[in-house]
Structure formats: C-alpha cells, structure tokens
Amino acid sequence: MNNCVHQCHMARKRFGQNFLHDSSIIDAIVAAIHPEPSQAIVEIGPGLGALTKPVAERVDAMTIIELDYDLAARLASYPFFQSKLNIVQQDAITVDFSALSAERGQPLRIFGNLPYNISTPLMFHLFNYTYAIRDMHFMLQKEVVNRLVAGPNSKAYGRLSVMTQYYCNIIPILEVPPASFRPAPKVDSVVVRLVPYATLPFPVRDLSKLATLTSLAFNQRRKTLRNSLGSLFSAQQLAEQGIDAALRAENLSVEYYCQLANVLAERPVSQD
Numbered sequence: 001m002n003n004c005v006h007q008c009h010m011a012r013k014r015f016g017q018n019f020l021h022d023s024s025i026i027d028a029i030v031a032a033i034h035p036e037p038s039q040a041i042v043e044i045g046p047g048l049g050a051l052t053k054p055v056a057e058r059v060d061a062m063t064i065i066e067l068d069y070d071l072a073a074r075l076a077s078y079p080f081f082q083s084k085l086n087i088v089q090q091d092a093i094t095v096d097f098s099a100l101s102a103e104r105g106q107p108l109r110i111f112g113n114l115p116y117n118i119s120t121p122l123m124f125h126l127f128n129y130t131y132a133i134r135d136m137h138f139m140l141q142k143e144v145v146n147r148l149v150a151g152p153n154s155k156a157y158g159r160l161s162v163m164t165q166y167y168c169n170i171i172p173i174l175e176v177p178p179a180s181f182r183p184a185p186k187v188d189s190v191v192v193r194l195v196p197y198a199t200l201p202f203p204v205r206d207l208s209k210l211a212t213l214t215s216l217a218f219n220q221r222r223k224t225l226r227n228s229l230g231s232l233f234s235a236q237q238l239a240e241q242g243i244d245a246a247l248r249a250e251n252l253s254v255e256y257y258c259q260l261a262n263v264l265a266e267r268p269v270s271q272d
Helices: 002-008 023-033 052-056 069-076 097-104 116-127 142-149 159-167 207-219 235-240 254-266
Strands: 040-044 062-065 085-088 108-113 133-141 168-176 189-196
Touching: 023 052, 023 108, 023 133, 023 168, 023 189, 040 052, 040 097, 052 062, 069 085, 097 108, 116 133, 116 142, 116 159, 133 142, 133 168, 142 159, 142 168, 142 189, 159 168, 159 189, 159 207, 159 254, 207 254
Parallel strands: 040 062, 040 108, 062 085, 108 133
Antiparallel strands: 133 189, 168 189
C-alpha cells in the first residue's frame, strides 16, 4: 500500500509533511500505543497511513483527522480502511475533541506525527479537552520534547513546559532518526506519551490567569520577576508567596506559577 501512495503523493512543505517509512520504528510506536479493539482511537495527520494501517488492524474502528484533501481521499479509497475509518477532513486545531469522545462514550486515545509548525498550538488546543482524553502519543521534534520535560533553571524551560506539566505526566518513549522519514528532516524526533492527570497536582481556579502569568513572565524571560510581573505583583506581594522578586521566569516552578495564578483569581474584579 505505502509504495503506491509514496509514488503518487509528494510531501507538501506548507503542511510540514515528512512521511514515516522505517518498519522497525513503526512497530515500536504501535507497541507503545498498544491499541485495543474497542478503544476510541484518534490519529491526527495520518499522512500515507504508515501508522494508520497497523493500528487499524488492531481496532474495530478509528477516527483520522487529516487536513490534506488528497491524502484523506487516498486513504478512504483503500478497501481495508473503508469499514475501519471515520475520516474528519479538517484542521485538528478546529476539532471539538469532547464531541468525538461523547460519540464513542469513552475518553480518547490520540496519536500522530505532528509537523513542527503546528505542534505547540495543537497541544494547547488539546489541553482544553484533557477531561475527554485518556492519553496522547506524539512524534515531535526532539527540541520540542526537551521543552516539554524541562524543569526550572534550564534554558529549555518555558511556557510550554509549565502548561504541559500542569495538565499531563510526560514520558519520552523512543528516539527516531531523520533516516526513518521521507523526505528526511534535518532534526531528530522523539515519540512522547502525554497522560492527562486524573487529579491535577496543582489545581488552578482560573486557567486564563495561568496563561497570562506564563505569557508575561516568559515573553520577558531575561527580566527579573519584579519587572516582568510588575503589572500584577509588587516585590512585597511576591515575597508574601515565598518568591524572590530578583528571580527570572525560568527559576520558578510549575507549583509557584499555579500558586500565583490562584492569588490572581482571588482578587476582586475592578469596577472601574
């Protein structure tokens, strides 16, 4: 199947397409996902179906979300897939994943090889639906996975680290070299498992406050918190939370960001 599709379809730069073809890597990814027949499996960006086919062989039915019309139509044309696939031909960033979960009557298991240009906004979109998601397995650039798992006091630690660690337990699974793809990207990739917490470690009352805080702090990460968060907290108010105003954004743990977000949420709304 893949040979025919490879001959007929050119990777599109605007969609960031790099197609997986290494069978040993494919087997390892499918084993890590471990799909079971009745589960609500969703693949984002199936491309040429390198992962779709071995996963579909293990399940009763699955949903694929594919923006590229030609690829969606090509997968739909294969007889094996016709009884297996629910094809959603749209941008994954516009999909209501809670509706998909409700249709299947269970939390979703989502996987995909995510292009670099959409990986961060797509993950932020998915975080809105963690209550409807059991787990996610994504192939991402190694640099992105390093940012996901980074802790405080490191250059890789940033807003993506804080927001991902707020919602999910993050487990890197497998490194994937460029030669495993056609065309070969210029970077290494990593498969990562994201498991939404059943009970959040540091619950935040108003997530918009956490989003505001992390944006302000990390958009000015070279500045001290006294300056980057000065519009929200005085040095004295930070000290009352056990935070030194001379620290920078990358020095503050996820727990402290959540603590500050809850302080903001408790403030009375200004009437002016």
